[in-house]
Amino acid sequence: MTTFLFKKIDNAGLILFRIFFGILISLESFGAILTGWVKANLVEPTFNFSFIGFEWLNIITGPSMYAYFIIMGITGIFISVGYKYRYSMLAFALLWSCVYLMQKTSYNNHYYLLMLISWIMVFFPANTDLSVDAKNNPELRTTKMHAYYKYIIVLQLTIVYTYASVAKLYADWLDFGFIKVLMQNKADYFLIGEFLQLAWVHKIVAVFGILFDLLIIPALLWKPSRKIAFILAIFFHLFNSIVFQIGIFPYLALAFTVFFFEPQKLRDIFFLKEKKYKVHTLVPPKHKKLIVGIWVIYFLFQLGLPIRHHFFKDNVLWTEEGHRLSWRMMLRSRSGSVTFTTVDKDTSEKKRINLNNYLTKKQRRKIGAYPDFIWQFAQHLKKEAKKENKNIAVYVNSRVSINGKPYQPFIDPKVDLAQEKWHHFKHNNFILPSPK
Template sequence: MISSTHLELREIKICFEFRAPSETMTDLNRASRQQTSQTPKPSIIAHLFTDLDGTSLAVFRIAFGLIMHWEVWRYFLNDWIREYYIWPAFNFPYPFFEWVTPWAGSGMFLHFAVLGILSLFITTGLFYRISAPLFFVGITYVFLLEESHYLNHMYLVCLLSFLLIFVPANRCLSLDKIIIGKGWGTKIPAWSLYLIGSQIAIPYFFGGVAKIGTDWLLARPLAIGLAGFADLPLVGPMFEQTWGLLFIAYSGLLLDLFIVPLLLWPRSRSIAFSLITGFHLLNAFWFQIGIFPWFMMLAGTIFFSPDWPQKMLMRIKSVSRLGQWGVGITGLLGGLIAWAAIGLSLVPILVGILSGLVISWLAIDALWPEEKSLSLPNKTFYTITKSHKVTSILLALWMIFQVTIPLRHYLIPSVVHWTEEGHRFAWHMKLRAKEAKVRFFAYKPKTGEAKSINPLFTLTARQYQKMSSRPDMIRQFSRYLKLNLDPTGTEGIEIRVDAVASLNGRPEQRLIDPKVDLASVKTSKLAKNFWIIPLNNP
């Protein structure tokens, strides 16, 4: 009996034996290693199709649609529809898209009205699978109408609107889910977030690459672009000093190259998001570049954890009442700064408020981190199917395309900011300040007669200003003039130009060979064009 009781007590002692936290962590780590050794390592394709929370993508969809609606409103408000697409007698088409022309009559106003409605559908997630492709077609049509209106951020809008067709951005926070998608769930495949995040990262990274080895490192474009802000209090005098301009130039370079990794890393995320918020606010104030700064501020959240909106709300609820007041004040301060930067405009103020709230949340998380869970990660990896492989191949092809297009100008032995060869679609932003003038002549080789042509009889002032520094657009307009002056070609008229330009403060020099008939000259998109005179002082 004594022996039996002794054994029972010993068993009870073993069952209730105290385990230190460090020993528990050791066991968890050992279990994790055993699980890893027993389970085959998932492939890249398996990771692409892992289920992730869809809230972050939904917030991106809402922000995208809201900012697009604001952009459409700006076109109506500033009468840009009439100025850009109705008044001009000639539009500069993109190569291979000469067949894209503006709608007649009031068609362009109706087109933008439809874009405004579609952008609201995207924001609310209503009829998303129809509104997303229609918006892509509509906004890309507008983009292709006029090459003189090329903007990097509108190119990015076209790319993102295309990608939104394929990602399930209406799984959360959408009317579609309320009306028809009650059984959808809130999970999305990981590739959806990776694809949108990569597309946002590309302008940053290649914008930084483009700054290397150019006038940017000497702050020449900044010296010209910021010359009008020298009278600002506190920071104004810095714009007149070489050290100040170089500080801004190199800060911008480093931010472009490293901001995405810093946003991805949780420990640096608070500082990184504060940096890009300040960076884009300054851009909005200094350069007045439309929707781009405000959109990129919110787009930076795509690099956070997929469920960051829930985490932010729960974290703010968990802090003291005083802390919640601090978060609210920071949000209001963000809205006030946005108001100061751009004036009384609803969308930028909302972006400023949300950015302030996000900065507060990230700061709270950085200063008072929550305890981490000891539970092992639980990811579901699906069996790889043929459709998974096809999707992965398409994703790879898209990324190869996005990486190679910005680098194509390196194949051309010329100064890209002078010749503009390979400049578009390469994410070269604020790297050149060009002053240019161009005169056109209808020249008759048989008689030597040259008749001057005033381009402003056909072009708007904006079209002329953009064209005068871009050789390919000068050539386009020369062909238009030839077709109007000598449609049959029987008179043998040549179109020659006297074009001069100055790049980033350099002395003015000739841009195009004045003896070349630009109406008949052959051009290349991937090779140097002989009729463009090289820059004398690269």
């Protein structure tokens, strides 16, 4: 194991990935401004649905978020060229983590992966070649690295893809019902809209989605299948980019493939005159046991967190508890309706809340379908009432439809949500049992 993890190997893949990664996160940051994502999610809302426990991050939302994303875009450029790499990478990791935690109206598993990879890259020596840092400090320059840097990326990707594949093994995916619902939203796409409504296309998408996620990493690792796997990866991720419009993730996923190809081939294509590092010498670092211990703990967490929903009461497809941070990607379509009623505990005065006065159109589309959104808004109403020296109870009537099925009652209308606490690692009893 020591030899496997701590031998020195060519660092071409890591250097190349740093360049691609910096470009992509810069495009993501500037693109979020140009496409209106920042405006819709972090400027216009007067109340944000942050991750529970991180509500304090909302103090930095508003017009200042434009400057915030510009700074992130600049750090991406610095990362790509390898300028002050450690500081730039740390700055982006911190800034992106805050963006991820301060809002979930536009939640995406890919944002979570970007956060994890950003923090991982903080600790990687990705600036030791083809970088401004290496040019300014020739002693830093090297064409080798410890092998474990590569295997950390490979293992992280294996976890992501494997969990994504296994999560698809449920009824609505296997009978192609969810794929049909998913594609109905794409019916107006130019040229391919009608094609995406065909039943046989749904079957191919469903089966290919499971097999691709399950087999892509082994296929890239095995040299005889590597080229075919890469071609299929290009097709798969470009299809996702065009049809589902999920930002930089398809291109980030393709950038990861540099860790699977022979370093000399990468150097021949991208580095031109650069020479490879030939001899794989064993050079264990001083704090070998500490390094191994830290990464073992990290990956145990990564293995355990995505399966936590199996220990909760009821079905995650219904409750949503344990869905996030678990690589359950593109698995369901939820819609819901909800009405909030407040009752003044002193005067018994009832008031029906007009959501238009509090939430954006995008937030109103989300709130009825997710229990944590409903709970958070109930807590917000409670805080607003306290400012007026009022003590209120908050009740809701809500109905949810999953994957196009009939709407069903979702939250217990008899429970005062203002008095409820949110449980991260167990079932919240104000969610009604899932329909049979």
